[in-house]
Amino acid sequence: GGRNFPFNMNSAGAMRMLRVARRGQVVCAGWRRLMSAEPPRVPLWIDGKAVQSKTTKWIDVINPATQQVMSRVPCATQDEMQAAVDSSAKAFKTWRNVPVSERQRVMFRFQALIRTHMEELAALVTAEQGKTLADAKGDVFRGLEVVEFACGVASHMMGETVEQVGTGIDTYSYRQPIGVTAGIAPFNFPAMIPLWMFPLATATGNTMIFKPSEKVPGAGMRLVELATEAGMPPGVVNVIHGANDTVNFICDSPEIQSISFVGSNQAGEHIWNRGSAGGKRCQCNMAAKNCGVVMPDALPTQAVNALVGAAFGAAGQRCMALSAAVFVGDSKAMLSSLVEKAKALTVNGGTEQGAEIGPLISKQAKERVEALIQSAVDEGATLLLDGRGVSVPGYPNGNFVGPTVISGVKPHMKCYTEEIFGPVLVCLEVANLEEAIALVNDSPYGNGTAIFTTSGAAARQYQHDTNVGQIGINVPIPVPLPFFSFTGSKKSMLGGHHFYGKAGISFFTRPKTITSLWTPDMAGPRLTMPVMGK
Numbered sequence: 001g002g003r004n005f006p007f008n009m010n011s012a013g014a015m016r017m018l019r020v021a022r023r024g025q026v027v028c029a030g031w032r033r034l035m036s037a038e039p040p041r042v043p044l045w046i047d048g049k050a051v052q053s054k055t056t057k058w059i060d061v062i063n064p065a066t067q068q069v070m071s072r073v074p075c076a077t078q079d080e081m082q083a084a085v086d087s088s089a090k091a092f093k094t095w096r097n098v099p100v101s102e103r104q105r106v107m108f109r110f111q112a113l114i115r116t117h118m119e120e121l122a123a124l125v126t127a128e129q130g131k132t133l134a135d136a137k138g139d140v141f142r143g144l145e146v147v148e149f150a151c152g153v154a155s156h157m158m159g160e161t162v163e164q165v166g167t168g169i170d171t172y173s174y175r176q177p178i179g180v181t182a183g184i185a186p187f188n189f190p191a192m193i194p195l196w197m198f199p200l201a202t203a204t205g206n207t208m209i210f211k212p213s214e215k216v217p218g219a220g221m222r223l224v225e226l227a228t229e230a231g232m233p234p235g236v237v238n239v240i241h242g243a244n245d246t247v248n249f250i251c252d253s254p255e256i257q258s259i260s261f262v263g264s265n266q267a268g269e270h271i272w273n274r275g276s277a278g279g280k281r282c283q284c285n286m287a288a289k290n291c292g293v294v295m296p297d298a299l300p301t302q303a304v305n306a307l308v309g310a311a312f313g314a315a316g317q318r319c320m321a322l323s324a325a326v327f328v329g330d331s332k333a334m335l336s337s338l339v340e341k342a343k344a345l346t347v348n349g350g351t352e353q354g355a356e357i358g359p360l361i362s363k364q365a366k367e368r369v370e371a372l373i374q375s376a377v378d379e380g381a382t383l384l385l386d387g388r389g390v391s392v393p394g395y396p397n398g399n400f401v402g403p404t405v406i407s408g409v410k411p412h413m414k415c416y417t418e419e420i421f422g423p424v425l426v427c428l429e430v431a432n433l434e435e436a437i438a439l440v441n442d443s444p445y446g447n448g449t450a451i452f453t454t455s456g457a458a459a460r461q462y463q464h465d466t467n468v469g470q471i472g473i474n475v476p477i478p479v480p481l482p483f484f485s486f487t488g489s490k491k492s493m494l495g496g497h498h499f500y501g502k503a504g505i506s507f508f509t510r511p512k513t514i515t516s517l518w519t520p521d522m523a524g525p526r527l528t529m530p531v532m533g534k
Helices: 011-022 078-095 100-116 118-129 133-150 192-203 218-229 244-252 265-277 300-316 329-343 363-378 433-442 456-465 501-507
Strands: 044-046 049-051 058-062 069-074 161-166 169-177 180-184 207-211 237-239 256-262 281-285 290-294 322-328 382-385 404-407 424-430 449-452 471-473 509-517
Touching: 044 078, 044 218, 078 180, 078 207, 078 237, 078 244, 100 118, 100 133, 100 192, 100 218, 118 133, 118 218, 133 192, 180 192, 180 244, 192 207, 192 218, 192 256, 192 501, 207 244, 218 237, 244 256, 244 265, 256 265, 265 281, 290 300, 290 433, 300 322, 300 329, 300 424, 300 449, 322 329, 322 433, 329 382, 329 404, 329 424, 363 382, 363 404, 363 424, 424 433, 433 456, 449 456, 456 471, 501 509
Parallel strands: 180 207, 180 256, 207 237, 256 281, 290 322, 290 449, 322 424, 404 424, 449 471
Antiparallel strands: 044 049, 044 237, 058 069, 161 169, 169 509, 382 404
């Protein structure tokens, strides 16, 4: 049962939906009428149109601030998923031959539509995921930057040429699309991560089976609809929904050539192992424990503001959050200022003016975060600021945890060894820079780290000696712009190709090298190893 869920809303309608959803109702169908008590059903997207699933298994999409069921996501049937793959395989035969300049024009139109619908997309993100509207707009914008990179994909797909490698012989190479690809997105960035995946895949000539998180399908569905409006042909991007069975279908499908994944280590390692066993190339960006190292010479205001923003923004639900602060020597004196700054942050539903921290994605996530906070206390750490039990007026049922600061943390403690994924900053102390580097390098994760200092020598030593894929110098969240690549490492990344940038182009293409001779060779058969360079 339930009504169908159309995603072609306007910005004013999306904002109205958000306000009404907070009161326990949902508005859709162009936002001209109130929905019934039965939540709307999210469709699949196959062959350029919405398709209602015939499944009997549905997953509720829950507003994390109110517990209102926003919609219901189908666990697509095997036949429906195969239909999506067949559609993408068929579309690939023609899409790969569309001139790259025309594929770029689709991307140009797509980025313009994203800009036009920025408010609407952000409202969908906030309603389903809980992050503040300002942060949700940033979510959309950082994804938009990847679309802008895809607008110039032709120059990044250029091959190489060497003339006269032998007498009358030339060698040149192309980069060609690999076929049907797949993307599996997480809940924490409902717009940005989908835009890491299908725009670059399709701009390079591939097609994609996209699975948004079953917790936050709205923004991803709307983006695919906008891509279709921009001129993406039917079948080039198809959307399937579900949980474990859907992921396993993607891993096992022989037609799918690659998998892009962002999410937990448990899921990422499963996808890597199962997908790779079937011959697929995989890029899996996973968990992290990112340290912010504060040197004694750091500018106190800059360092404190950076730590507070990077630890508590998005309620800590970022794989690049600075979830651990490492105070070197006397820099620990900044802790009191940090606690006061964190204590002043506003926790609410995400839509209010001045909203700073919204809810966690689910009740289970809240319980896990609170349990990890308690584990720190049990292991002997000091709770300087406790965000458990925070009261948020108007939202008695929200999944809220306030900013939490824990000091006296040791590297063996559970609150340090595990990714908390909540608004919790654990604080460690070391004597010098060398100890800080050793601490960071001992971590199994390598997504990102930052150092706060006014010393060029300290910064140079840190960037050179630290075994982490992305390093910020007085920059708390050093996520590269798309003309670079997202270069997480160690247990934070599985796969030889990173997301977006040149590495992303390489992931979605394979080289083909041609060696040609147009001068007749009359010397007769050559049975020895050919040596062209003479």
